[in-house]
Amino acid sequence: MSKRPTIVLLPGLLCDASMWDAQRRALEPYADVRIGDFSQLDSIEAMARSALALADGPLVAIGHSMGARVAMEMVRLAPERITKLVLIDTGIDPRRDGEQEKRQELVDLAFAEGMKALADRWLPPMVHLERVADEALLAPLKDMVLRASPEQHQRQIKALLDRPNARLGLAQIACPTLVMVGRHDRWSPLAQHEEMAALIPEAELVVIEDSGHMSLVEQPEQVSQALLRFLGFGNKNDDTHGVATGREEPMDEEAAPDRIPDTPLFDRKRSLRGYRINKMAMGLGDPANREAFKQDESAYLDRFGLTPEEKDAVMTRNWQEMVRLGGNLFFILKISAVDPVRITEIGAHQAGMEHADFLRDRLGKK
Amino acid sequence: MAKLIGGLGTSHVPSIGAALDKGLRDTPDWKAFFDGYIPGQEWVKRHKPDVAVVIFNDHGNTFFLDKVPTFAVGCAEEYRPVDEGWGPRAIAPFKGDVDFSWHFIDTLVENRFDPMICQEIEVDHGLQVPMELFWGKPDAWPVKVVPIFVNVIQYPIPLPSRCYEMGRVLRKAIESYDSDERFVILGTGGLSHQLQGARAGFVNPEADQAFLNDIADNPDKLAGMSREQYVEMFGSEGAELMMWLVMRGAMDPDVVVRHKHYFVPASMTGAGMIVMENRADAASAAAA
Helix, strand or coil: CCCCCEEEEECCCCCCHHHHHHHHHCCCCCCCCECCCCCCCCCHHHHHHHHCCCCCCCCCEEEECHHHHHHHHHHHHHHHHEEEEEEEEECCCCCCCHHHHHHHHHHHHHHCCCCCCHHHHCHHHHHHHHHCCHHHHHHHHHHHHHCCCCCHHHHHHHHHCCCCCCHHHHHCCCEEEEEEEECCCCCCCCHHHHHHHHHCCCCCEECCCCCCCHHHCCCCCHHHHHHHHHCCCCCCCCCCCCCCCCCCCCCCCCHHCCCCCCCCCCCCCHHHHCCHHHHHHHHCHHHHHHHHHHCCCHHHHHCCCCCCCHHHHHCCHHHHHHHHCCCCHHCCCCCCHHCCCCHHHHHHHHHCHHHHHHHHCCCCCC | CCEEEEEEEEEECHHHHHHHHHHCCCCCCCCHHHHHCCCHHHHHHHHHHCHHHHEEECCCCCCCCCCCEEEEEECEEEEEEECCCCCCCCCCCEEECHHHHHHHHHHHHHHHCEEEEEECCCCCCHHHHHHHHHHHCCCCCCCCEEEEECCCCCCCCCCHHHHHHHHHHHHHHHHHHHCCCCEEEECCCCCCCCCCCCCCCCCCCCHHHHHHHHHHHHHHHHHHHHHHHHHHHHCCCHHHHHHHHHHHHCCCCCCEEEEEEEEECCCCCCEEEEEEEEHHHHHHHHCC
């Protein structure tokens, strides 16, 4: 048995293994890479089952577009098997009003006028607006569409129209998740991915610059680098600034976190990370909640869905760790209203100093 | 028309309120700090403002992270002290100035500032402490308040220059307000302090002293600084100092400093106070 991790790459509508060429090459030195084939299937669940059958044991699921919906379904079916999840250029909502009619039009077009007509209509909106005439990009994509059949298209459209409401399962995704999107994805926009990243507990968002929906082939290098970093392969980019992380960090450099050493700014990453802890602490503004906290701290923390890690940080009064987990002092300070501790002691703890030394060396007290 | 009679700046450290509540005013840790405010209190007694516009930030007491307004303006009849975890402090509720608040909100929007409008809201130490420092702890406040909440916690926080510009609109609102009321503006927060991270406990007395000079004589420089520079120079929570720029932006370029005070550390913070008048007013008062 190989100790190398198994990665399953999951292509989207009308797409095949060729979409993943660059990423497969980048990942193969580090993992066994399998690629799903959904050409014969007509439901997301069946696609997920077929992908789970590609390997035994734990695996990393990486899906693009429809393939990412398959990946989320895999988590639903076999959460214990998915160690990491990557969702690229995708969505979470079920069928929209009017969607069926629009999709049926394309199904009919493929049967009436052939796959070339479908490719000409379907492909341009999938890529960056400025790249709709880029033959070097589009020719291989057209070839790929021509390898598919109107029947495959019809089956996959049925699967998409009947897709589950993936939104409902996001909060239950327990594995580390990378959400990735082309900044100019017109089909499944950035905002949708920001929302997904916010709803998935352990998610990070990476924006692929200068890319539309087909980020795998529009910006293969950016996508591969982000995957390598997220999966901890090659250590090529321990520093997240090495890849296009886009608005995951504040746009303007001046507000970028930790550019000032040991000074965590409460940016959106920390705010999302610390939401539960801060909400729990905010609750202590209410006397009834303070009483509940005193009576049974663990039960009070559970009410706010704190993870075991977060609970431990609070219950051991580990201020440094609470801040690392996104806790903001203004909120978590309320814990000191229930279980008194001086703010200078909280400061000393974070600075890693004895209280007396902290007062003297930092605050200049005699 | 209403008149702006002064711009006040002060820290709003919660420990100041706690020290007063616990009767620690004259202890060695605090006496020099509180004594430094006496001239400011006397200035207020002498000038008897009718309305205090207070620029401050909520500290996770009234707003949670679910809704974070960049700028919010209170237009309530009354503002009660909020329970920050220790129970509400024994402070008289603050009386609002509903008419002016709405006039100010109108003026803001007409000048392309779009604040959150708050008809019912409680206030934390960010407003309480500055009021106590200048007015003491009366049974009923002799002055109405207009709270302006600025988000200086959840990034992106506003630009310092934006706070300064808002001050200009505040001045416009006061001078177009049909009333003979006398206004003071309180810019609050700071000075240098940092509560989070391994740099916790950072204070920068030299930068604080320079700030107290520049806020009077060189406010354009302070308005032109980046948020990062504020954080670097004054600590992550010291970035609150940009709220003083709302007050300063409402004043004339040329001001007279009546009183100034600096003390470090108040709890974990460099603490300071300033009282300024527009030089034009000071000159005409002298001539009269």
